[in-house]
Amino acid sequence: MRALVFTAPGTVEMRDVAEPEVGAGEVLVHVMASGICGSELHGVKTPGFRVPPLVMGHEFAGRTDDGRQVIVNPILSCGDCDVCELGLRNVCRRRRIVGVHTPGGFAERVAVPAGALTEMPAGLSWTAAGVVEPVANAVHAWSLAGAPAGARVGIIGAGAIGLACSQVALSGGAARVEVADRAEDRRSIAAGLGAHAAVDELTGEYDVVFDAVGTAGTHRASLALLRPGGTAVWLGLADATAGFDAAGLVRGEQRVLGSFAYGDADFAAATELVGGWDLSWVGTFPLEDGAKVFTELMNGGTVPVKALLIP
Structure with missing residues (x-):
């Protein structure tokens, strides 16, 4: 074999x-x-x-x-x-x-x-x-964030997980989805899939930020981009270093959630979702x-x- x-x-x-x-x-x-x-x-x-x-x-x-x-x-x-x-x-x-x-x-x-x-x-x-498996990761992360319809969503990284997070957020009723990636070709793909903005670096303020990269720098950025009371969901595993301002997190009453894989319901939902995707x-x-x-x-x-x- x-x-x-x-x-x-x-x-x-x-x-x-x-x-x-x-x-x-x-x-x-x-x-x-x-x-x-x-x-x-x-x-x-x-x-x-x-x-x-x-x-x-x-x-x-x-x-x-x-x-x-x-x-x-x-x-x-x-x-x-x-x-x-x-x-x-x-x-x-x-x-x-x-x-x-x-x-x-x-x-x-x-x-x-x-x-x-x-x-x-x-x-x-x-x-x-x-x-289905990577999409199930995104379904799980969206669920952990509270599946917030009407939210302003920022996504760091336009690899498979980042693109899946964008697609899940759009299908889940997010008001605005913005995706950041250093690679121009991946930004173009994110825009073609419906992201409202695809840029090399996120700016502004978001209700939810998904970090699909997972370095100390993207950890830090995910919190710096959150509104007070907002939620950062970390899916990336590139670096074990935290890299963020813990005092700022406390003062802003922000949340950081780790998202690993998915539950059975997430896997089933992903199986139903992907059939209609580009x-x-x-x-x-x-x-x-x-x-x-x-x-x-x-x-x-x-x-x-x-x-x-x-x-």
Whole structure:
């Protein structure tokens, strides 16, 4: 079986690997589309909890042996701890993630727990199915912010998560959505998808700011741009440094919320949303070209915003 394998810091390679062993309670999924995530680009360039050799890929959809078309929810929680009982299985202390802790979707086939499968709605394309996972992140962040219809929304970063946050906010009734990114091509995409402004740097004041980058500088900016009493939602994982003015946060009675992944309801909502979206920002590539595409994006490429590998 062919797979894209993280083999060493800064290196991914196409390799022949063993067929997956399907354990009790698992299902074999023949992968039809698997998205490259920014966290994977960062994780290969600066290794941490992803340990090579590893077949990554946590954003994927495919077919089962019995012909079902499915999208995989890669978060595997314990299901019986206090956090899971609160309905917060995305932050289960014992969670594992397909493509991080177990082999993932950058392969022709992968074995996953049967409970991780979501049936695809009739007529949903494989391209749309391949971006459900990142869109679910945006749905979750919007929900954490209170789904504030009528809000002025600022978004830092026009990668896949930032664009998804923009689309979710627009569909959720935000009064104004402005997106910032350093890359002109990504600003153009954000504007084409309906953002009211797409700029290199946000100015003014917002009710909600989504930080889809996650550096010390964007953390700081997300708070500096908030109105008193506003909410910053941090989704980006680029830097562990906080970088913000804590005293200003207190005086402005502002909120900072961390947003990690999604709940089951968010995943289901994303599955319904993406079918009607303009996905011109998503590019598809043969799995065999995966090493080239991944390396170009890892080294600073900005096009496409979201790359899907197709076995």
